Amino acid sequence: GAGVSQSPSNKVTEKGKDVELRCDPISGHTALYWYRQSLGQGLEFLIYFQGNSAPDKSGLPSDRFSAERTGGSVSTLTIQRTQQEDSAVYLCASSLALGTSGGAFLDTQYFGPGTRLTVL
Amino acid sequence: TQLLEQSPQFLSIQEGENLTVYCNSSSVFSSLQWYRQEPGEGPVLLVTVVTGGEVKKLKRLTFQFGDARKDSSLHITAAQTGDTGLYLCAGLRSNDYKLSFGAGTTVTVRA
Structure with missing residues (x-):
């Protein structure tokens, strides 16, 4: 697999539940970004990671959103109390x-x- | 509030016709990118323009960066059904690594 992969591809959850979204970047890539795309809107920057530097979290919309990147590779975006x-x-x-x-x-x-997230 | 305004929002044309998509802002960008996104996939970079007044051609696609580096256009000549997709512009401001995206133009080319 040469490309960026994300899982799950679809996630349906109930309001108030926590969700975790996973990203596997291309091997050897040191920078990783998360964006959100709502219907009729362009991509909204959320956060980026670059190597071992502190991430730029300036786009996270609230403290319910967090992300981590382990070992400089896989990243997880967590949304609490959706x-x-x-x-x-x-x-x-x-x-x-x-x-x-x-x-x-x-x-x-x-x-x-x-990952298409639907919160009911 | 979008930093970059794209127009039109939707465009439907017959195969063989030409089309132009616009991307405008009141902000100055150090570079501007155009992406194409198909349903169920992530955007794919088409081109990056950096210099004011720059024109880049990619086969039947022509991209222009405004002289003041505040706007850009994408022109497709003799559109084909394979050009159907969501076209997004994205700008990068100086000393920043975060792209600001427009809302996109959905282009449909009918056979």
Whole structure:
């Protein structure tokens, strides 16, 4: 498997339950991003990890959302006490690194197929 | 509030026709990217434009970055059914590594 994989592909849960979404990045990629895509909206940045640096959590919408990346590879996005407005497709992307300093160039991000989360 | 506004939201055309999708902002970006996303899949990067006024061509697709680096357009010549998909623009601001995405344009090319 050369691409980014995510599991589960679909998750239906009841309001108030916790969910965990998993992302397996491309081997050797040091940067990993999580995005949320709601119907009719573009992708909303949630968090990124780069190597051993502290993650940029500035996009997490509330303290119910958290993410970790173990051993610089697999990442898990956890949503506690899910709400109906959390329903969306959650996309993970990985890249070789972040890009050049100054942000003029981003290393190409390769996206997984996403996890569709439905909160009833 | 979207930092990048895409128009139109939906576009349906006949095979062989041309189309243009616009991406506008009041913010300046150091670079701008265009992605295509198909149902059930993640977005795939088509192009990155960096210099104001830059034009890049990818077969029948032409991408332009505005002179002021606040807007961009994607033009498809002689559209094919395989061009059907959601087209997303995404901008990167200086000293940042977070992309800001537009809401997307859903393009349908009818046979």
